[in-house]
Amino acid sequence: MLQYRHLPAEHEPDCGGHDAAPGKAPVFVPPSKRFLELREQPSSNRSLILGAVGVISFFGLWELGHYLTAVSGRKFVPSVEQVAAALYTLFADHNFLRDVAVSCRRIFISFLAAAAIGVPIGILMGCFGNVRALLNPTLSGWRYLPATSFIPLLLVWFGPTEQAKIALLFIGVIFFLIALILDNTMAVPKEFVEASLTMGASRREVVTGVVVPAAMPAIFDSMRNMIAVGWTYLVIAEIVGAQDGIGAVMMRAGRFLNVDVIMACILMIGVLGLLTDAIFRAASRLLFPWNIERRS
């Protein structure tokens, strides 16, 4: 009954005729909407406001936590402005931008490598049952090995080098990435494949011309989700024998009980994560304009 409100005027039932009063039919007044309304999409303005309320409440609770802590312990629960000041000092006096850049580079290289290997493997597994049967048992096993358990091994092999860190991020991402891309590829409707076969497409054309473009938006989504996992492994990778990077800065701060710096770094990683997410989303919209959901 709510949708009555959205009907244009000419769709309103015509009550003129027999015994109805002349003029327009009475306006239908729908029941007022509640906050927890089913099937309700908030307007973009409203979404913005609600989102802002959420963020402000979060920082408010944090601030409250700071002032509710006994004065002697406040150093360990810094306020929002103390953390913001710490973040500013990091950038202004300690060349934090360089650490951020180093961390971003590690994420970028390891993820590029994981995608360059994982995406083709996932697609081949999704297209060909024999490849799937060959690789899936091994790769599924690898998914259950915690990436962190490779740290000692990587340290023995590479020492506390750049390779060791990138390898850890790579291991943490690739096996899940392959599993997701396998699913994305297999989710391509089999009628797409059959339709192109009946039109005379070769196997290569079916894979490159049908399966890949059909699966690409979902693959892109999987990559966006997996780069988030990469960010979660970053600190672990940089805790072990790193001189630079956000994780190393955090570890050093921890040694001197500089909680404000640690929290500033955590905040920074969160911001960078959100940024990568936004970049992926924007790129997806640009690359796959045909896939943009239109609200009817």
Add this chain to the structure above:
Amino acid sequence: MRHASGIITADPDPDAAASAAHPPLRAHRISKEYLGGSFKALDDVSFELNNNEITAFVGPSGCGKTTMLRIIAGLEYPTHGRLEVFGNPVVGPGPDRGMIFQAYTSFPWLSALQNVEYGMKFTGVSPQERRERALNFLKLVHLEKFAGSYPRSMSGGMKQRVALARTLAQNPKVLLMDEPFGALDAQVRWEMQELMIELIEREKKTVVAITHDIEEAICIADRIIFFTRQPGRIKADIPVEFKGGKRYPRKEELIKLPGYADLEHRLFAMMREEIKASSET
């Protein structure tokens, strides 16, 4: 797959293609068994299609009509038998047998125009001619205004019209339709049936269309092949004689023809028989 196609290709007739005496499609003693022969989807089915004739495969659910169509398309292989298109053995899918699916198969990443052009890449049509032909066929299915639109913004009926244009633009020898209007609502379905009759009249195609809708079968078909269930056999091969060799895009004209009700009655009775038989086993 390889050995299965070997069975079909056995004993090919070298002069087959040259001879005009061959029917557009000949199915000879086709059987399809699953589970090592314990389940027979098709049992010794033989028929020939006639040139420029629309044949409807009708039968209850699970009667093997879809399996038969997929075997003709080359998407599945028979366990026994032989299949020829104008005398050439069928060894797999190919553009000589265009297929329209019940599911929407217009590729969502291509515009309507690109979708129609797509199939012609494989039949050796030059890019320029592809564009011309695609525009022409879009016009035939009344979608010329939507040439640049993506399927996402189209209704089900529009998507099926794109699929129809795409398949016809390839100029297949045989057009296969697997319940092409099954997912559409009644009114769109009716419009699509009329459009299909007009298009087939114009393009002069040999067509096989699957339907479990008896009214639809009578409306579109020149000939109806009725399949039984488990095992799938041909129960009846019925020429739709009351149309007198004509096709009627307008359903209201068709329904008032003498003979329409008789045929409908006969098909419903057969359907009842099959449903009853399968519920007794």
